[in-house]
Amino acid sequence: MLMTSATLDRTSGVPLYRQIKQILIDEMRAGAGADGLAMTEEALITRFHVSRAPVRQALKELVDEGYVYRERAKGTFPVQGLNVQRPATLQLGGLMGYLREQGLSPEAKVYGVSRFVPPAEVRKGLGLAASDKVLTFTRVITVKEEKLVSSQVYLCSPPEFEPTSRELEEAGSAFELLQQRHGIDLTRSEHHVWASAAKGDDAAALDLAEGEPILVVETLLLTRDGRPGGWRRAIHRADDFKYVFASNR
Amino acid sequence: MLMTSATLDRTSGVPLYRQIKQILIDEMRAGAGADGLAMTEEALITRFHVSRAPVRQALKELVDEGYVYRERAKGTFPVQGLNVQRPATLQLGGLMGYLREQGLSPEAKVYGVSRFVPPAEVRKGLGLAASDKVLTFTRVITVKEEKLVSSQVYLCSPPEFEPTSRELEEAGSAFELLQQRHGIDLTRSEHHVWASAAKGDDAAALDLAEGEPILVVETLLLTRDGRPGGWRRAIHRADDFKYVFASNR
DNA sequence: CAGTGGTCTAGACCACGTA
DNA sequence: ACGTGGTCTAGACCACTGT
Helix, strand or coil, rough: CCCCEEEEEEECCHHHHHHHHHHHHHHHHHHHHHHHCCCHHHHHHHHHCCCHHHHHHHHHHHCCCCCEECCCCCCCEECCCCCCCCCCCCCCCCHHHHHHHCCCCCEEEEEEEEEEEHHHHHHHHHHHCCCCCCCEECCCCEEEEEEEEEEEEEEEECCCCCCCHHHHHHHHHHHHHHHHCCCCCCCCEEEEEEEEEEHHHHHHHCCCCCCCEEEEEEEEEEEHHHCEEEHHHHHHHECCCEEEEECCC | CCCCCCCCCCCCCHHHHHHHHHHHHHHHHHHHHCCCCCHHHHHHHHHHHHHHHHHHHHHHHHHCCCCEEEEEEEEEEHHHCCCCCCCCCCCCCCCCHHHHHHCCCEEEEEEEEEEECCCCCCCCHHHHCCCCEEEEEECCCCCCCCEEEEEEEEECCCCCCCCCHHHHHHHHHHHHHHHHHHCCCEEEEEEEEEEECCCCHHHCCCCCCCCCCCEEEEEEECCCCCCCEEEEEEEEECCEEEEEEEECC
């Protein structure tokens, strides 16, 4: 088998460590699971004609992303099973996109877009004064005529941010809209996940009988500098929705 | 206020970047949230009399762990709210320790320790042949006379690994035992979390009526090199157990 | 012993944001 | 223009592992 060895492009503007990283990923996917090649730093330095820094940065990111593991005085080795699909942590607000990728045809409905003072629990989580108003709305995602998830969203946003229901339905996520229009990125988040029995509004929101099981996900969203910027309570139909995430520690 | 500035110890064997990192964490906790000090690389280099590498490594880890954020051409800034307790992702098998830290008195009971061929679903997840045997057992954690969680665990382990129920109850985690005795560390994991209605064995395991809501957490455990090494299905009493995790992306 | 990754030094050039 | 973090070079010494 003839293997055309990839080389680096020093004029492309793409950092060397990213090119190295991508080449190694491609090679591992292509079947280096049969641990053929040695990924020692020295080998990569001589192979790509670079110094240690870009090699180490590439390997560092590969470790963080779970592609390889390193053992002191032993070497760097690819993890097994890179060909099988590994679950990625669900992106925030990326549920619509994910469902489409899965070949489903999700529909989003947004109700009750308004701006008012949130309930005490939410106000506390967002660290707001008793009179501060936030943008709020309800979003229901339906798949195959069945209501899959109902979310109540509270967003600390400038008064100028007054999206319509239509805009919120078309945008993949309200958070994306907020970033595009006002440069506010709510990239940090804290999730609380538990099971409960549907009752009252929760039951009605998903057309469930009282007492039926639901999955509740409460999320506090934070800006890069750690200030609360949003709060969301999502109710999922039991069994139909699974939260998936991986850890390397 | 007199501030005794911490200095580095080059003889302690502790890497400089770790010392720098810890000093910065302490200072931020002490109240640098009032963004008093500048954490630019140049400032830290001159302050600690080191080169750029340890400073960058310290800051890199602080970013990864959510203590600071960096903006190109602007600077490095502490995130707000470091004094309030942030949720840490629950350590695998660390539930007993966590409950004790919370001042509760959890009790663990282990039943049915044995070694046999697992059901098809588990065998598939673990990538085993039809005749491979694994160690299996059931573990129930009780708090205040109430069964909180019931786990069915399947462990790929050498035949010599034959812990007693007693040993498994006293060890914080079967995974710890496996690492201590055979050097097998199942550090990687993939979690699937959803809500369901208790029925059959699941209902009996937690003394619930049929149809009551439960939280199901299925976890595939992997070794550092990515080979499946264990599988666990945990059933949690609804409302009493919350899965908490944070993300910086 | 040689090879590995972990840590550190002392420089360099660049893109980008602020002033 | 200047300061910031992002990237890269070319060295160095160390601890640890396997032979």
